[in-house]
Amino acid sequence: xxxxxxxxxxxxxxxxxxxxENVVDVQPDIGYLHSSVEKMMENRTYxxxxxxxxxxMDYLSAMANEExxxxxxxxxxxxxxxxxxxxxxxxxxxxxxxxSHLIWLGTFGIDLGAFTAFLWAMRERERIMDLFESxxxxxxxxxxFRIGGVFDDLPDGWTDRCEEFCDYFLDxxxxxxxxxxxxxxxxxRTQGVGVLPLDTAIAMGASGPVARASGLAYDVxxxxxxxxxxxxxxxxxxRSEGDCYARYLVRLEEMRQSxxxxxxxxxxxxAGEIRSKVAVTLRLPKGEVYARTESPRGDLGxxxxxxxxxxxxxxxxxxxxxxxxxxxxxxxxGWKVADVIxxxxxxxxxxxxxxx
Amino acid sequence: xxAEMMPHSDGRRSRMVRIVAGLVGLVVGLKxxxxxxxxxxxxxxxxxxxxxxxxxxxxxLALPIDPETDNDKCIxxxxxxxxxxxxxxxxxxxxxxxxxxxxxxxxxxxxxxxCGLCVEVCPTEAIVFVPHYEASTYNRANLLYDLDDxxxxxxxxxxxxxxxxxxx
Numbered sequence: 146x147x148x149x150x151x152x153x154x155x156x157x158x159x160x161x162x163x164x165x166e167n168v169v170d171v172q173p174d175i176g177y178l179h180s181s182v183e184k185m186m187e188n189r190t191y192x193x194x195x196x197x198x199x200x201x202m203d204y205l206s207a208m209a210n211e212e213x214x215x216x217x218x219x220x221x222x223x224x225x226x227x228x229x230x231x232x233x234x235x236x237x238x239x240x241x242x243x244x245s246h247l248i249w250l251g252t253f254g255i256d257l258g259a260f261t262a263f264l265w266a267m268r269e270r271e272r273i274m275d276l277f278e279s280x281x282x283x284x285x286x287x288x289x290f291r292i293g294g295v296f297d298d299l300p301d302g303w304t305d306r307c308e309e310f311c312d313y314f315l316d317x318x319x320x321x322x323x324x325x326x327x328x329x330x331x332x333x334r335t336q337g338v339g340v341l342p343l344d345t346a347i348a349m350g351a352s353g354p355v356a357r358a359s360g361l362a363y364d365v366x367x368x369x370x371x372x373x374x375x376x377x378x379x380x381x382x383x384r385s386e387g388d389c390y391a392r393y394l395v396r397l398e399e400m401r402q403s404x405x406x407x408x409x410x411x412x413x414x415x416a417g418e419i420r421s422k423v424a425v426t427l428r429l430p431k432g433e434v435y436a437r438t439e440s441p442r443g444d445l446g447x448x449x450x451x452x453x454x455x456x457x458x459x460x461x462x463x464x465x466x467x468x469x470x471x472x473x474x475x476x477x478x479g480w481k482v483a484d485v486i487x488x489x490x491x492x493x494x495x496x497x498x499x500x501x
Numbered sequence: 502x503x504a505e506m507m508p509h510s511d512g513r514r515s516r517m518v519r520i521v522a523g524l525v526g527l528v529v530g531l532k533x534x535x536x537x538x539x540x541x542x543x544x545x546x547x548x549x550x551x552x553x554x555x556x557x558x559x560x561x562l563a564l565p566i567d568p569e570t571d572n573d574k575c576i577x578x579x580x581x582x583x584x585x586x587x588x589x590x591x592x593x594x595x596x597x598x599x600x601x602x603x604x605x606x607x608x609x610x611x612x613x614x615x616c617g618l619c620v621e622v623c624p625t626e627a628i629v630f631v632p633h634y635e636a637s638t639y640n641r642a643n644l645l646y647d648l649d650d651x652x653x654x655x656x657x658x659x660x661x662x663x664x665x666x667x668x669x
Contacts, residue, residue, distance in 0.1 A: 193586035196616035282557035288616040329523030
């Protein structure tokens with residue numbers, strides 16, 4: 146199956162062994178989107194790499210990639226980030242989470258034959274894109290975070306528009322419940338399908354909504370807080386079923402929690418500096434650091450080694466989609482070939498993140 | 502007999518419940534799609550209609566001419582050339598110190614990733630973004646913007662101009 150199948154997200158080839166209609170084994174064959182980002186990062190300065198992680202990794206959540214990169218650099222260089230910048234970053238990260246989950250919701254709907262959900266998800270996402278565009282200048286690739294802060298302050302009236310979006314979005318979310326949660330066809334194709342038991346999820350290194358739908362109450366935002374996540378209140382949605390439907394419910398609830406975080410941040414947004422002084426050709430001290438964040442897809446980490454030069458010596462990216470993809474075999478074994486697409490859609494992979 | 506029928510009738514009842522619940526779910530879903538049909542349309546039929554871009558928009562790059570000196574604002578510091586991650590800016594100059602003259606300022610727009618680092622590091626705001634985004638062309642050579650192109654801040658051969666052209 147694949148790599149150019151319209152139902153796969155990106156270019157993924159799956160070698161599916163069948164017994165009649167039953168799936169005996171699935172081997173994902175990856176590498177079609179490999180761009181050697183880790184090697185390319187060794188040839189670029191720390192500032193230039195912000196532009197690279199935007200598009201080289203998970204392109205649907207560019208802010209999350211920027212965040213993990215600047216976090217690694219700041220930890221190694223012990224660079225202070227002003228309060229206001231940390232709040233702005235948190236707002237942006239949560240908006241990014243909503244926009245990424247909306248794309249997933251839409252494509253998951255398409256995989257199961259519900260086209261309306263896709264158009265509606267795009268309509269909501271467009272609002273977020275407009276917010277991003279007015280603040281950062283880019284819609285998909287922002288290059289907004291800087292080592293030691295953010296590029297520029299929020300434009301006038303941005304916080305009001307963001308508030309407006311939060312209200313609008315919470316009004317719209319019940320529509321998805323009406324459209325999908327109660328839909329018998331959707332339920333029949335997701336409930337009990339593609340179960341990932343908790344111990345398998347842990348053994349396979351699954352993280353993010355995939356692991357949380359299997360009952361693992363782990364979120365990097367709670368376990369290893371970064372930015373201002375320790376100061377805002379939010380819940381981690383956890384389901385114990387581990388099926389496609391549980392993954393759907395977890396992501397829907399995560400979007401509600403994201404709105405909750407954004408509202409708290411907007412309320413407490415302090416005034417002041419947004420960027421500390423950092424040289425364009427920054428030289429980080431010799432050493433190594435590991436930074437981890439909760440991207441929309443899961444536990445995203447960067448291991449950074451510096452030899453004191455103006456560019457990194459080695460970068461290793463721990464991509465959440467890669468680990469989640471390998472839990473796929475366990476999920477699909479024993480199901481019918483028609484369920485393969487539903488299960489693949491439910492884990493929300495971005496092949497650019499898998500192959501890097 | 503009746504004891505044997507019990508599970509069967511039970512199954513039938515639960516099936517009936519499922520069918521009714523399913524029908525209700527479908528009707529609720531169709532109702533919300535019907536409601537959306539009468540809401541105002543959100544689609545913009547590009548390229549006949551266009552949206553305004555924000556002032557911070559990362560569009561095409563330009564070198565605006567300073568109205569006071571009637572010349573470039575560029576002080577030939579090579580900062581943008583150095584910071585560019587794609588190495589797509591090429592600057593050459595003649596003369597020394599204050600008499601330096603810009604002889605070449607090329608941007609390979611096909612390589613550009615619109616990250617905006619050049620605009621950020623420029624000390625004199627000599628290189629800026631313009632709210633123009635339709636740079637597609639049939640020829641790659643058209644994407645090499647030289648000093649003149651950057652002054653005019655327009656692509657050499659605008660293809661997407663807002664009206665769909667019919668090719669003969």
